[in-house]
Amino acid sequence: MPTEMLFREDAYAKDCTARVVAVTEAGILLDRTVFYANSGGQPGDAGTLSWEGGSLAIADARKGPEDTVLHLLPADAAPPPEGAEVTIALDWERRHRHMRMHTTLHLLCSILPGIYATGNQIGAEKSRLDFDLPEPPPKEWFTEQLNALVAAAHPTGERWITEAELDANPQMVRTLSVQPPRGAGRIRLVRIGPEDAPVDLQPCGGTHVRNTAEIGRVAVTKLESKGRQNRRIHIVLEE
Structure with missing residues (x-):
């Protein structure tokens, strides 16, 4: 039974009620969650899980089998019983920093058109993006370009396309190291800027801010x- 991933519809949902589907050595499976599972360079979410009679910290979230999310427990933690109704809540400050960082990395791709990313890692305190780029401009140029895009207050959005549509437009894939997941028949696109003239448009399963102004100042x-x-x-992030 797949986990209903509420962050795909609303990245700003901070908590939700859910039901425990299974408790395994690998973690807790819920029928629905606001927790993002580690993938695509974005860390899994952390936070708390509470139920009648107990609570515990969730240290991380990872992809489970068949489109599920595993919520990882601290060692020796007593989990809720299967079938219990629980409330799961994000460490929102950490998640929101990941969203700001992730959107910034998309902006970084936009100022290097035609250059492919070869790796990335998103963190709450610092992030990095690798490019196939023999002679990069100085770091001050990157900082200036990024902050201009942030200050322009571009809206972000998403839509879904078929795998066939992506195959017909392979230039939308900007990374060599991570390819969009296939098999479900559809691919999620994240857009920065207006629909008719996007600043950036590429496949992505991660969480993003609603507007680039929300990122605040950044520095390379x-x-x-x-x-x-x-x-x-x-x-x-400088703010």
Whole structure:
């Protein structure tokens, strides 16, 4: 039974009620969740799980079998019984920083048209994106370009396309290291900017802010060589 992933419809949902489907050594399966499962460079969410008679911390969320989300427990934690109704709540400050960072990495892709990302990692304190880019501009140029896009207050949105539509438009895939998941028949696109003239449009399953202004000021702190052509761009949030 797949987990209903509420963050796909509303990335700002901070908590929800759910029912425990199964308790395994790998973690707790719920019928629905607001927790994002670690994938695509974005960490899994953390937070709390509570029910009548108990509560515990959720340390991480990971992908489970057959489109499910596993909520990981601390060692020796006593889980709720199967079938129990629970309330699951995000560590919202951490998640929101991930959303701000993730949207910033999409903006970074937009200022390097035609250049493919080769790796990424999103964090609450710092993030990085690797590009096949032998001669990058200086870090000050990246910082200026990114903050101009943030200040422009571009709205973000999403829509779904078929796998066949993506195959007909392969240029929408901007990463060489992570490919959109297939098999469900449809692909989620994340858009920054207006529908008729997007600043960025690419497949993504992660969570994002509603408007780039929400990101606040960012800074590119370092450009690092990771091979003959691969360059790593390090980013932090300044606010």
